[in-house]
Amino acid sequence: MLTSKDMSEHCGLKSSIIRKDLAQFGACGIKGQGYVVSELTAYLNKILGINNTKDVVLVGAGHLGTAIARYPGFINANFNFIAAFDIDDEKIGSSIGHTHIYSIDTLNKYLEDHKIEVIVLAVPSSAALDIVTKLDSRIVKGILNFTSMVFPGRMNDMYIHNIDLAKELEVISFCMKNCITQKSDD
Amino acid sequence: MLTSKDMSEHCGLKSSIIRKDLAQFGACGIKGQGYVVSELTAYLNKILGINNTKDVVLVGAGHLGTAIARYPGFINANFNFIAAFDIDDEKIGSSIGHTHIYSIDTLNKYLEDHKIEVIVLAVPSSAALDIVTKLDSRIVKGILNFTSMVFPGRMNDMYIHNIDLAKELEVISFCMKNCITQKSDD
DNA sequence: TAGATTGTTAATCGATTAACAATC
DNA sequence: TAGATTGTTAATCGATTAACAATC
Known part of the structure; x- marks a missing residue:
């Protein structure tokens, strides 16, 4: 059992907005008590669309x-790397943990056969555009783009989320310079 | 020369707010013309505190x-990886590009000798806390934390910026589920 | 019942926008 | 000068907050 006040203390938001947002999504607290943790996590996972693997x-x-x-957080968030693809013959055939590495030439067929909706792009930026344009947007719906090539947020019907690692260092730099207390996003 | 309208088309914000925010920081456009690109980038870099390497x-x-x-974006943002530190004897003595790898035992002395204000933390999460608590907060002012260990945004007088790669995949998942058009953050 | 905390309202606050005078 | 775009104002919009009736 967790109260909105507990949560507010953890994440630096006011308890009222936590209650309001949860109510907005229809989450159901118990008056005088708080929120049942297991129900709440299940609910939040459902909202995020990560309730099942x-x-x-x-x-x-x-x-x-x-x-x-290998990043531990993906497992907790119910994401499973079912396969990896690379252009390098040295790597093809080997594995990262339980994730087998296949030839990039077989990517599109694999995506279609396994109905994969989300891909994580970590190729050199020079290779990014070519891969993205060849994707079948009837199959792939989301791309998490770690290359430094910037894509529009939406292409065809695919969501592309651009991650810029360097941007994060700029954030620190700015905060240090201006003595801003960052919102902790636990 | 770049107008606020040009910028608004690129990043999906209204031109009025771009002008307002730039004016807020004191950036100086030319009425009837727009903003001189070189002056603007220099100004933005200064605001972000990345005007010099x-x-x-x-x-x-x-x-x-x-x-x-090796990430290309750090160079563009004027960040230079002057040294790397690891616990693994195999790695110590070798290099990543021009960045030499030293023993973690020598980290704090190095930071002090070179007056390093920012460190990028990419160790296993189990090792993170130990390293952070041993840092001298009179020297180190900012930490970019890539481990899955979550730190408060501020500790002693150090800014800690937590990066959670898995969170980004949750964002995509949520957007796909709810058909939200993401703000592109070019 | 008494105590506690939710869900929700109404009030406040801040951020975004449209519009336009200033001026290059 | 005529055309264009800034910087800034005043109006709008939405998000945050405090407060409290509802109720577990």
Whole structure:
């Protein structure tokens, strides 16, 4: 059991807005008590669309791709790297943990056969555009783009979420310079 | 020369707010003309505190650390990985590009000797807390934390910016589920 | 019942926008 | 000068907050 006040203390928001937002999504607290943790997490996962395990595919098995596939947070968020793809013959046939590495030439067929909706792109930026344009947007609906190539947020009917690691260092730099207390986003 | 309208078309914000925000920071456009690109970038870099090259140190030279040090965006943002530190004897003595890898035991002395204000943390989460608590907060002012260990936004007098790669996949998942058009953040 | 905390309202606050005088 | 776009104002919009009746 968790109250809105508990949550507010953890994340630096006022308790009233936590109650309001949860109510907005229809989450059901118990008056005088708070929120049942198990119900709440299930509810939030459902809102985020991660209530059941989702298979995703890694494209690019270099250092960044390997780090991503091994990143512990993805497992907690119910994401499963079902396969990886690379252009390098040395890597094809090997594995990152339980994730097998296939030839990039077989990517589109794999996506179609396994109905993969989300891919994680960690190839050199020079290769990014070519891969993205060849994707079948009837199959792939979302791309998490770790390359420094910037794509529009939406292309065809695919969501593309651009991650810019350097931007985050700029945030720190700005905060240090201006003595801003960052909102902790626990 | 760039107008607020040009910028608004690129990033999906209204031109009025671009003018307002730039004016707020004191950036100086030319009425009837727009903004001189070179002046504007210099100004924005100054605001972000990245107008001159800043040396940062990488802690953890595994896959993630290596990928980060090689990430092209950091160079553009004037960040220079002056050194890397790892616990693994195999890695110590070798390099990632021009970044030499030293023993983690020498980290704090190095930070002090070189007056390094920002470190990038890419060690296993189990090692994160120990490293952070041993840092000298009179020297280090900012930490970019790529581990899945979550730190408060501020500790002692150090800014800690937590990066959660998995969170980004949740964002995509949510957008796909709710057919939200993401704000592109070019 | 008494105590506690939700869900919701109404009030406040801040951020976004449209519009336009200033001026290059 | 005529055309264009800034910087800024005043109006709008939405998000945050405090407060409290409802109720577990």
